[in-house]
Amino acid sequence: xxxxxxxxxxxxYVDGSLPERQRTEVDxxxxxxxxxxxxxxxxxxxxxxxxxxxxxxxxSFLGDIKQQIYKRSQxxxxxxxxxxxxxxxxxxxxxxxxxxxxxxYIALMHGSPSGxxxxx
Amino acid sequence: xxxxxxGRGFIAAPESADATSQSPRPASSxxxxxxxxxxxxxxxxxxxxxxxxxxxxxxxxxxEQAFAEIVRLYGDKVFxxxxxxxxxxxxxEDVAQDVFITVFKTIETFRGEAKxxxxxxxxxxxxxxxxxxxxxxxxxxxxxxEDVSQVRSAPDRPAPPVQARIDxxxxxxxxxxxxxxxxxxIANLPEDQRLLVVLRDVEEMSYQEIEEITGLPEGTIKSxxxxxxxxxxxxxxxxxx
Numbered sequence: 001x002x003x004x005x006x007x008x009x010x011x012x013y014v015d016g017s018l019p020e021r022q023r024t025e026v027d028x029x030x031x032x033x034x035x036x037x038x039x040x041x042x043x044x045x046x047x048x049x050x051x052x053x054x055x056x057x058x059x060s061f062l063g064d065i066k067q068q069i070y071k072r073s074q075x076x077x078x079x080x081x082x083x084x085x086x087x088x089x090x091x092x093x094x095x096x097x098x099x100x101x102x103x104x105y106i107a108l109m110h111g112s113p114s115g116x117x118x119x120x
Numbered sequence: 121x122x123x124x125x126x127g128r129g130f131i132a133a134p135e136s137a138d139a140t141s142q143s144p145r146p147a148s149s150x151x152x153x154x155x156x157x158x159x160x161x162x163x164x165x166x167x168x169x170x171x172x173x174x175x176x177x178x179x180x181x182x183x184e185q186a187f188a189e190i191v192r193l194y195g196d197k198v199f200x201x202x203x204x205x206x207x208x209x210x211x212x213e214d215v216a217q218d219v220f221i222t223v224f225k226t227i228e229t230f231r232g233e234a235k236x237x238x239x240x241x242x243x244x245x246x247x248x249x250x251x252x253x254x255x256x257x258x259x260x261x262x263x264x265x266e267d268v269s270q271v272r273s274a275p276d277r278p279a280p281p282v283q284a285r286i287d288x289x290x291x292x293x294x295x296x297x298x299x300x301x302x303x304x305x306i307a308n309l310p311e312d313q314r315l316l317v318v319l320r321d322v323e324e325m326s327y328q329e330i331e332e333i334t335g336l337p338e339g340t341i342k343s344x345x346x347x348x349x350x351x352x353x354x355x356x357x358x359x360x361x
Binding site: 007008010011012017042043046047049050051052053054055056057058061062064065066068069072077078 | 182184188191192195196198199200203204213216217220221224295298299302303317321322323324327342345346349350352353356357
């Protein structure tokens with residue numbers, strides 16, 4: 001095996017997908033060839049560096065998409081929702097108010113009147 | 121619910137060709153299909169998990185929470201793929217947003233024959249390729265490898281790359297330089313090789329996933345990937361010598 005043949009297998013060699021027999025031949029060549037060993041180290045280094053290129057989406061990504069869909073759907077989807085203190089949705093506030101009023105009403109109707117005595 | 125989904129084309133009618141992947145089948149039948157595929161040397165037919173099926177069903181119903189979940193799950197992967205393909209952050213943001221808008225609009229066309237992520241990344245790859253072609257027609261606005269460093273110095277730049285989380289300034293500088301060299305080398309690759317190297321080496325996907333995304337046979341993927349890796353290595357070696 002010469003340099004070119006050995007280097008043409010580097011991708012499969014690094015991925016671990018080289019057949020056993022070919023891998024042995026490459027290993028034998030590498031043990032005797034410093035040039036190919038250096039090339040392989042550089043090849044591995046390149047692949048390792050590529051693996052560190054992942055990039056996270058910007059924090060505003062979801063918000064921007066929602067805004068785009070809202071515009072393009074002419075307000076049909078992702079309508080901005082009113083929130084109390086920017087956290088509690090308006091529907092929850094309404095529901096809470098209704099429940100509180102109901103509880104107050106029931107308590108008022110079923111509670112015993114105190115401090116009021118019937119006239120003699 | 122099922123009738124609605126079928127009406128929208130999400131669950132295929134039993135007589136349709138893709139019924140195998142969509143219609144609920146007993147577990148024994150699915151196991152049999154997998155065993156038959158293995159015996160014939162074919163790839164195992166993909167079966168959606170219950171969670172994935174439910175999420176897609178909610179998305180078909182245009183559930184805004186489900187859509188937000190999809191963006192949270194896959195946003196980084198899609199953005200990263202497109203950013204490395206284009207080499208420009210503003211362009212990548214624009215294209216990645218378009219990808220998710222397309223998903224929102226066309227989710228009914230997802231037939232469940234492959235993983236949702238595969239379908240999504242196929243859309244992302246196609247959008248990125250189209251933008252590369254579009255930018256090539258307007259070279260002054262095209263992918264600029266220097267963009268990475270330009271954007272890094274911008275005061276409102278969000279989401280630092282992985283390398284930027286390293287403490288030492290020297291290491292940070294070196295990592296930024298390596299990233300710039302890598303990005304330049306990727307940008308100089310032919311479009312088909314660029315996609316393969318990003319999918320395999322940046323996003324660390326399996327050859328099977330890459331085959332499903334690109335539609336290329338494994339042999340072609342491997343030979344093009346080898347050429348791409350060698351080209352990147354030579355480019356970086358040349359610049360660092």
